[in-house]
Amino acid sequence: MDYGGSAEDVDAGYLPAQDSFVSHAGADLCAELRGLGTRAGFDRNELLLLVDRPSDHVLLIERGFVKVQLAGNGRDLIAGLYGKGELIGEQGVMESKPRSATVVAHTACEATRIHHRDFKEFLRRHPELPLVLGRIAYERLHRADQRQINLASQDVPTRVCRQLLAWGQALGERTRDGVAISGLSRKDLAQCVGAGEATVDAALKQLGDRGLLRTRRLTFVLPDPHLLHGYLRARPIT
Template sequence: MDGHAAAPGPGDVGYALARDTFVNKAESRVWGELLELGTRLHFGRNDMLIVAGTPSDHVLLIEHGLVKVLLPGEGRDLVVGFYGPGELMGEQGVLFSEARSATVVAHTPGTATRVPGRLFRRYVERNPAVLGALYGILRERLRKADQRQQSLVGQDVPTRVARQLLAWSETLGTRTADGVTISGLSRKDLAQCIGAGETTVDAVLKDLTSLGLVRTHWRKYVLPSPRRLLDHITNQVK
């Protein structure tokens, strides 16, 4: 389809350090072929892209921007995670003909390609090797969900803050002269992801800043050395 990029690449916000995105697992050829099957849409911050409980009639290929995945909860939705360029969203419901289990909301303005479910299923049937990439994505997301549950139960807030920042640095970070920069995420977003209060998270960030392990800006974090931050929390739990 005219105007589509073959795949996100270095320089796209949030892509430079990503290791487990769909485009990495399935290769750029698959990404490009799926883009040809869909139509591009532009979204603004807080646009609802997928709604829990609705029919699974399409998948989304995120090209630019960040989206937020929410699970319905009692009283408030639970933030599962943030995803950026190169990610495939909504595939599970489409493949298993199930209603949406989560809501996907645009966290920043961006673009995505919407591929109808029937065309996506047909493509997978013709290209069974893609199932390996889809399985890898599902396994990785389940692993992260298990880790998140374990951290909420067994880790203190400073450890959860540090580990979340390290996770973002790997999946959403870009390497700069100052270290690894994570853009587009606020302290509230961080607090929601780790199940802690904003005041508590703010105090932890101040401590990490005083140690030279993190620098904070408006909706941006800079990790001068992710290794030093990892060493710090590893030593703290010994």
């Protein structure tokens, strides 16, 4: 969904990744990769990968979104949100190192699981793919750096607005009441913007009082995303 404005108005640090492994590698190679694995479904908040565990497989996300979590000071921080077409866990497999982060189903999702030996053999048959994976790793690092800049340079209300707009753009569904973002909690939002739940609740109340947001269980509704976008642009630079 396009709210108008420039890419800076809804930072890349808040949006799910746009250039997936599938878009880089191509449909034919990805079909071959899928043939090496098995497909499985995961419920919301179900664990897909656990930090420090052996890297014994990779996951190709087929449906839904997963979140990469890093342990913070007393609370987990969502380092990235990845959806359909993304390959997860490949760096640990390629480097034969334990998992560096925990991956959890952000929404109900499906993924193809490929054993590490099959994945390494797949890479040997296609020597161009490590370069593709290197570009993806660079893009992820850039996005992670942008998120850290956001956390350091923007106040919580600004981060909340940007995250809601990004979710609306990537995950929102147009309804009679506005753009509905379903399946996500206030805790999810707090983890994404790196703030305490009480602070995030205060920002949400402020938006609700202005008529820019409605909330119900596991749902955020933006009555008019363009108005929220305009409110964000009018906020003092922080």
